[in-house]
Amino acid sequence: MLDIxxxxxxxxxxxxxxxxxxxxxxxxxxxxNMAHGEMVMIGAYTVVxxxxxxxxxxxxxxxxxFLVTALLGYLIxxxxxxxxxxxxxxxxLATWGVAILLQQAVRLEFGLSFxxxxxxxxxxxxxxxxxxxxxxxxIPVGGDEINTYRLVIxxxxxxxxxxxxxxxxxxxxxxxxxxxxxxxxxxxxxxIDVERINALAFAYGSGLAGVAGVMMSGFKTVFPDMGxxxxxxxxxxxxxxxxxxxxxxxxxxxxxxxxxxFVAQATNDILAxxxxxxxxxxxxxxxxxxxxxxxxx
Amino acid sequence: xxxxxRSLLKAGTLGAGMLATPxxxxxxxxxxxxxxxxVLFSLTGGLSIIEKSLADATLMAIAEINASxxxxxxxxxxxxxxxxxxxKTYNExxxxxxxxxxxxxxxxxxxxxxxxxxLPVFExxxxxxxxxxxxxxxxxxxxxxxxxxxxxxxLSNFIPWIIKNLGKKKFFIVGSNYIYPREMAKVCKxxxxxxxxxxxxxxxxxxxxxxxxxxxxxIKDSGCDAVLSNVVGxxxxxxxxxxxxxxxxxxxxxxxxxxxxxxxxxxxxxEYAVGSFTSFPYFMAIDTDRNKAFVERYRKYVxxxxxxxxxxxxxxxxQVFLWKxxxxxxxxxxxxxxxxxxxxxxxxxxNGHVTIDPDNLHTYLTPRIAQWQSDGQGKIVDAYKEPxxxxxxxxxxxxxxxxxxxxxxxxxxxLRKS
Numbered sequence: 001m002l003d004i005x006x007x008x009x010x011x012x013x014x015x016x017x018x019x020x021x022x023x024x025x026x027x028x029x030x031x032x033n034m035a036h037g038e039m040v041m042i043g044a045y046t047v048v049x050x051x052x053x054x055x056x057x058x059x060x061x062x063x064x065x066f067l068v069t070a071l072l073g074y075l076i077x078x079x080x081x082x083x084x085x086x087x088x089x090x091x092x093l094a095t096w097g098v099a100i101l102l103q104q105a106v107r108l109e110f111g112l113s114f115x116x117x118x119x120x121x122x123x124x125x126x127x128x129x130x131x132x133x134x135x136x137x138x139i140p141v142g143g144d145e146i147n148t149y150r151l152v153i154x155x156x157x158x159x160x161x162x163x164x165x166x167x168x169x170x171x172x173x174x175x176x177x178x179x180x181x182x183x184x185x186x187x188x189x190x191x192i193d194v195e196r197i198n199a200l201a202f203a204y205g206s207g208l209a210g211v212a213g214v215m216m217s218g219f220k221t222v223f224p225d226m227g228x229x230x231x232x233x234x235x236x237x238x239x240x241x242x243x244x245x246x247x248x249x250x251x252x253x254x255x256x257x258x259x260x261x262f263v264a265q266a267t268n269d270i271l272a273x274x275x276x277x278x279x280x281x282x283x284x285x286x287x288x289x290x291x292x293x294x295x296x297x
Numbered sequence: 298x299x300x301x302x303r304s305l306l307k308a309g310t311l312g313a314g315m316l317a318t319p320x321x322x323x324x325x326x327x328x329x330x331x332x333x334x335x336v337l338f339s340l341t342g343g344l345s346i347i348e349k350s351l352a353d354a355t356l357m358a359i360a361e362i363n364a365s366x367x368x369x370x371x372x373x374x375x376x377x378x379x380x381x382x383x384x385k386t387y388n389e390x391x392x393x394x395x396x397x398x399x400x401x402x403x404x405x406x407x408x409x410x411x412x413x414x415x416l417p418v419f420e421x422x423x424x425x426x427x428x429x430x431x432x433x434x435x436x437x438x439x440x441x442x443x444x445x446x447x448x449x450x451x452l453s454n455f456i457p458w459i460i461k462n463l464g465k466k467k468f469f470i471v472g473s474n475y476i477y478p479r480e481m482a483k484v485c486k487x488x489x490x491x492x493x494x495x496x497x498x499x500x501x502x503x504x505x506x507x508x509x510x511x512x513x514x515x516i517k518d519s520g521c522d523a524v525l526s527n528v529v530g531x532x533x534x535x536x537x538x539x540x541x542x543x544x545x546x547x548x549x550x551x552x553x554x555x556x557x558x559x560x561x562x563x564x565x566x567x568e569y570a571v572g573s574f575t576s577f578p579y580f581m582a583i584d585t586d587r588n589k590a591f592v593e594r595y596r597k598y599v600x601x602x603x604x605x606x607x608x609x610x611x612x613x614x615x616q617v618f619l620w621k622x623x624x625x626x627x628x629x630x631x632x633x634x635x636x637x638x639x640x641x642x643x644x645x646x647x648n649g650h651v652t653i654d655p656d657n658l659h660t661y662l663t664p665r666i667a668q669w670q671s672d673g674q675g676k677i678v679d680a681y682k683e684p685x686x687x688x689x690x691x692x693x694x695x696x697x698x699x700x701x702x703x704x705x706x707x708x709x710x711x712l713r714k715s
Binding site: 003004007010011014104107116118124125126127128129130131135136137138145147148149150218219220221222223225226229260261264265268269270272273 | 340341342343345346349474500501502503505506507508510511512514515531532534535538539541542543544560561563564565566568569600601
């Protein structure tokens with residue numbers, strides 16, 4: 001029983017890890033960021049490249065991946081997204097285009113593969129990430145064995161969720177961001193630099209995706225398309241939890257993870273996936289604004 | 298009036314002649330200096346991970362043939378198309394190669410889905426398709442030459458060996474949810490029953506699924522003593538990693554796989570697979586000078602000193618040479634001639650001796666079992682002395698003395714009886 005609950009918890013934490021960044025870019029800023037999955041992918045490739053070229057270990061790559069993807073997110077906001085605020089469908093198309101660009105840049109090694117130049121760590125193939133030995137063991141707990149890697153993911157996710165909560169509710173930046181979320185024009189009238197807040201929030205959301213990428217790289221496969229299915233799961237969590245609500249995302253990730261884990265154990269993974277989708281549809285039908293929601297822009 | 302009609306006729310003939318002439322010139326000019334063949338693999342999309350290497354091996358074989366004088370003294374020119382990991386695109390590109398480029402030979406496909414998508418094009422327009430991947434069998438086309446393994450060449454040695462040498466009695470069968478793993482599972486069950494073993498579960502995950510927490514937990518609780526994996530693609534990596542992370546070891550509960558190749562091992566890190574088994578006719582570690590030279594040449598060709606070779610890649614390579622031999626035997630690039638020429642064609646490939654079966658156009662291959670080592674290579678622990686006959690309908694009762702698929706086509710009556 002403990003093992004099933006643990007797997008559910010782990011599934012939920014993985015969902016939340018990807019959804020946290022989306023909760024900010026989609027939930028708070030009203031941007032449907034289709035490139036979020038690609039940020040996860042870039043984060044994973046950062047570990048691969050850092051391992052090959054800088055000989056950095058897995059844990060040491062975490063802050064680096066955050067910086068790289070945050071910077072990339074900042075650039076995307078400055079170049080593309082800032083021109084599209086308030087145009088929800090346009091942000092979807094534009095960021096989808098960015099997503100394809102990023103995927104192809106990695107696959108074609110920034111175009112160098114046409115010149116028959118190969119950069120180790122890039123290209124269409126599967127990449128390997130070496131995980132420290134202590135993370136690949138199982139710890140015996142009361143008759144069951146707990147998977148260390150999944151435990152680390154749960155801890156990292158909890159830490160990031162707490163950090164995000166502190167940032168949103170205990171800092172000046174957070175107050176300004178929440179003001180921009182509710183009413184950007186009123187916030188601007190109060191002297192808040194809306195453009196700066198938006199850019200920083202987008203960068204932070206992207207940075208979270210980068211960290212998620214590092215954690216994914218250690219037990220999933222690293223390849224250019226890896227982010228695409230993750231962004232779908234991320235949106236499920238955010239929409240079911242209520243757009244703009246951090247606590248909603250945490251709870252809906254937890255619920256969906258447990259449902260997935262229990263149904264998969266009782267029947268099979270394919271059915272579990274269908275049940276999760278059905279549950280999300282049910283939530284949206286009964287509560288169109290999600291489990292937790294408030295009025296925003 | 299009659300004059301009018303006559304001038305009209307004249308103009309008509311002239312027009313027709315003018316239309317025909319450039320085509321005529323074009324054709325003779327082309328036929329003189331080169332022979333064109335199609336190369337159809339996914340160079341973009343999710344499957345490009347593996348298919349790119351198959352395209353590389355094919356092009357390398359063509360380059361080697363050209364360097365040693367070409368086919369019938371003519372250089373071979375490859376027309377490369379991208380299937381983009383999408384069966385629909387595969388079908389369109391195949392139509393382009395066969396209908397507008399008038400190719401009679403195309404090398405291509407990795408997945409069964411893409412092969413099934415192009416099959417109607419090759420059968421309707423009568424052109425030859427060379428397919429290099431191990432697959433589920435249950436196909437008897439006169440327009441496809443199959444150079445990868447079929448279930449009897451991967452499983453008829455594997456299951457009895459596991460039962461006899463490892464003493465395993467209870468299998469957990471796990472696979473990706475599509476035709477190949479499901480057909481493989483069918484053959485597995487027949488063989489397990491024949492050799493006095495049983496299976497405790499037969500489970501599937503979506504293709505591309507990378508969340509293995511629940512499945513590995515189920516394996517743990519199932520009471521099995523071996524896992525038979527027909528898992529395909531990037532899921533393989535997540536599977537082996539989760540397996541070790543949950544504390545399972547291959548010396549107690551080995552994963553015995555039919556798809557896990559050098560590519561997946563390199564991607565997951567060998568430490569996750571040490572001690573597990575795979576059955577294939579070809580492994581990179583085959584210790585012959587011919588294979589070592591092949592690996593060396595391939596690494597040089599793709600400019601990657603760490604590149605790995607694997608079964609489908611090796612088949613992509615040698616099938617081009619079999620095609621060359623067939624064309625030179627019949628001295629024609631006409632489809633029916635190539636089909637006659639390829640029958641019984643044989644050569645020494647990197648994996649050993651290969652022969653095209655004159656009946657079903659599949660390939661005689663040597664089954665081998667390897668145990669994965671910490672250097673990412675498979676140590677060959679069991680191998681047949683000689684290549685065995687390919688039986689694409691083995692799951693339905695086909696035996697070497699009772700073939701379902703012959704030169705005349707598929708014997709539907711035998712299939713129905715089973």
